[in-house]
Amino acid sequence: MPVHYHHKNQNEISFTPIYALDSEVRTLPRDKMPDRILDPKQASQFITDQLLLDGQAKLNLATFVTTWMEPEAAQLIADCANKNIIDKDEYPQTTEIEKRCINIIANLWHAPQSLSALGCSTVGSSEAAMLAGLALLFNWRKKRLSKNLDISHPNLVMGINVQVCWEKFCRYFDVEPKFVPMEGDRRMLTPDQIPSYVDENTIGVIAVMGSTQDGAYEPVEAISKSLDEMYQNTGLDIKIHVDAASGGFFAPFVQPDIKWDFRVDRVVSINASGHKYGLVYPGIGWVLWRHSDNLPEELVFKVNYLGGEMPTFSLNFSRSGAQVVGQYYQFIRLGYEGYSAVHKGCAEIATYLSSEIENLGVFDLLTYGNDLPVFVFKLKEEIDNYSVFDISTQLRKYGWQLPAYSFPKNLEDVSVLRIVVRNGFDRDLAAMLIDHLKDEVANLSGRSKSVTDISATMGQSFHH
Ligand SMILES: Cc1ncc(COP(=O)(O)O)c(C=O)c1O
Numbered sequence: 003m004p005v006h007y008h009h010k011n012q013n014e015i016s017f018t019p020i021y022a023l024d025s026e027v028r029t030l031p032r033d034k035m036p037d038r039i040l041d042p043k044q045a046s047q048f049i050t051d052q053l054l055l056d057g058q059a060k061l062n063l064a065t066f067v068t069t070w071m072e073p074e075a076a077q078l079i080a081d082c083a084n085k086n087i088i089d090k091d092e093y094p095q096t097t098e099i100e101k102r103c104i105n106i107i108a109n110l111w112h113a114p115q116s117l118s119a120l121g122c123s124t125v126g127s128s129e130a131a132m133l134a135g136l137a138l139l140f141n142w143r144k145k146r147l148s149k150n151l152d153i154s155h156p157n158l159v160m161g162i163n164v165q166v167c168w169e170k171f172c173r174y175f176d177v178e179p180k181f182v183p184m185e186g187d188r189r190m191l192t193p194d195q196i197p198s199y200v201d202e203n204t205i206g207v208i209a210v211m212g213s214t215q216d217g218a219y220e221p222v223e224a225i226s227k228s229l230d231e232m233y234q235n236t237g238l239d240i241k242i243h244v245d246a247a248s249g250g251f252f253a254p255f256v257q258p259d260i261k262w263d264f265r266v267d268r269v270v271s272i273n274a275s276g277h278k279y280g281l282v283y284p285g286i287g288w289v290l291w292r293h294s295d296n297l298p299e300e301l302v303f304k305v306n307y308l309g310g311e312m313p314t315f316s317l318n319f320s321r322s323g324a325q326v327v328g329q330y331y332q333f334i335r336l337g338y339e340g341y342s343a344v345h346k347g348c349a350e351i352a353t354y355l356s357s358e359i360e361n362l363g364v365f366d367l368l369t370y371g372n373d374l375p376v377f378v379f380k381l382k383e384e385i386d387n388y389s390v391f392d393i394s395t396q397l398r399k400y401g402w403q404l405p406a407y408s409f410p411k412n413l414e415d416v417s418v419l420r421i422v423v424r425n426g427f428d429r430d431l432a433a434m435l436i437d438h439l440k441d442e443v444a445n446l447s448g449r450s451k452s453v454t455d456i457s458a459t460m461g462q463s464f465h466h
Contacts, residue, residue: 057403060431063421064405066214066248066278066376070426075331079283079324087123087323088314096323099330106333107288110254111263111272119264120297121290122315123276123326127247128167129317130273130289133301134243135171137271137291138206140298151202159199159240160208161191162410163215165247168208177205184413189213189368190220193228200232200240206270207242211249211262215409216369216420217376219249222262222269229268241270241296248374250274250288251281255342256349257373270296276329279345279374281336281425286325344425348375351432352423358436364443368418375423380416388446390419391454396442402435 014029030036030048040048059069071079082096090097104121113119124130135158143153157178160168164181172179182195190213200207207229212219222244229240244262246253251274253260263272269292276286291297302313336344352371356379360367364382371377381390394406408417 058401060426061401062403063423063427063435064403066275066422066424067284068277068281069424071281071283071328071332072335075328075335076283078331079328082324082327083322085323086320087326088319088321093323096326100323100326103288103326103329103333104290107250107274108264108290111250111290112265113290113292114264117293119290119292120294121288123329124273124287124289124316125285125318125321126277126287127165127245127273127275128170128287130275130287131165131167131245132171132174132317133315134271134273134289134291135168135177135205136175136301137297138241138243139175139177140301141296142205144298155203156205157201157203158206158208159191159196159204161189161210161213161220163190163213164208164210164245165214168245178203180204181411183411184409189216189409189413190218191225193221193224196225196228197232200229200238202238204238204240207240209242209244209262211244211246211253212374212376214247216378216418217248217371217374217422218369219253219257219260219262219373223260223266226266226268240268242266242268244269244272246272246274247287248275248278248376251276251279251341252345252374255338255345264292276325280329281332281341281344282325282328284325286329345375348423348425348427351375351427351429352377352421354429355421355423355432355436358432359439362436362440362443364447371421371423376420378418378420380418385447387449387451389452389454390417392446392449392452393419393439393442395454396446397438400438402438 013032015032062069085093085096087093087096087100100123103123107121108119122133124133138158139156142156146153155178156176157180158168158172159180160182162181162183169179171177180199182191182199184190191207191209196207207225209220209222209225211222222242226242229242233239244250246262249262250272253262263269271289271291273287273289274280276282276288277284280286280288297315302315304313349371352375356367356370356377359365359379364385365379366382367377367379369377381388390406394404397404404419404421406417406419408414
């Protein structure tokens with residue numbers, strides 16, 4: 003969400019009489035509330051027209067977020083838009099549906115039956131990350147205080163490839179981020195890095211399923227084994243939180259044998275975005291803890307002024323219940339069979355696209371879409387008369403949105419294009435994309451030098 007600044011110069015937007023409802027040509031102040039009431043049809047048409055210049059959601063290969071749901075789901079979501087999810091007593095069935103979703107997800111992530119996993123819905127993975135990070139921080143503090151140890155320097159260990167939400171968590175809650183930089187072919191946190199970064203002030207390790215930077219899964223089980231060895235050698239018992247923003251609703255269906263969830267003992271909490279491969283419109287996220295011990299009770303507030311006593315753990319209070327209902331719709335409508343079909347379809351398109359792109363002969367593929375259906379590719383070293391930024395700019399003229407970005411520390415000089423395949427991106431669209439990419443590569447190869455100003459993008463990592 004960009005931070006919008008208030009502009010003092012209030013200019014006006016002309017507003018033509020549409021559909022002969024009004025013969026008067028009017029203007030609307032751009033940044034000030036209009037003085038007069040507007041007809042609802044005109045207001046809605048005016049906004050619809052203004053939005054026409056937004057990108058086409060289906061051609062947005064930058065986003066992980068769901069851009070299509072069935073009309074039945076969209077209707078349910080619209081029907082529930084006016085239900086505030088925090089009013090648990092007033093909307094007991096929405097609450098019941100949220101509870102069922104938590105149980106479904108706990109099963110999907112192999113929460114041990116012997117323990118009672120607990121969790122909540124959130125606006126997205128970012129809020130979920132704040133809540134999970136706070137739980138790690140409070141537990142670490144509690145443990146240290148019980149031994150009279152210093153609590154002034156908490157740190158969190160993670161690969162530099164983590165999404166910006168973890169940087170935010172550290173900044174907002176005064177925790178030192180210990181980022182493991184990228185190096186050579188390593189673009190993620192690997193078990194061998196653990197001993198040099200983890201210490202007694204480490205509140206936890208973040209493992210990502212999969213990386214926003216290149217779609218690859220981090221080796222959660224191997225990271226856990228490295229922490230086991232550390233425990234045996236030093237007595238430091240460091241837990242893992244898995245940021246499964248995208249993989250949480252993908253891996254269980256496409257790579258069910260990869261152990262990354264509560265099957266790994268050191269994993270105490272997991273977050274995922276329902277609005278990514280959970281297949282729901284934004285914003286919905288989920289965070290689950292293995293056991294109530296992993297969620298310090300000081301973080302849970304009980305309010306009784308809505309009727310009944312309701313425990314809550316969230317950063318905000320009011321939010322629509324619509325997305326939770328949308329999530330439940332997808333769970334029961336698609337089931338295991340449906341989610342597997344949708345996601346396996348995406349995996350197939352991603353590997354088809356990556357191999358076609360490799361065949362063009364000008365790109366090196368860094369990932370192929372074998373983990374998440376997401377892959378990144380860079381131009382071959384010898385190509386210096388155009389850049390991935392030029393390609394991204396050229397593809398925009400067809401409507402394609404393919405982000406080009408450079409990796410974070412220490413691979414700032416590597417710039418890539420990324421493709422995220424989502425539900426609804428079919429083979430026809432994929433073939434069209436390949437044709438357009440082929441044409442643009444041919445056009446650009448005739449250029450003498452790159453034309454896109456990349457100074458604004460170089461050196462900055464991409465967090466989308
Ligand atoms: C790995 C990872 N974590 C967290 C987030 C933030 O998710 P949300 O947009 O649901 O807040 C993202 C978003 O792309 C992500 O890829």
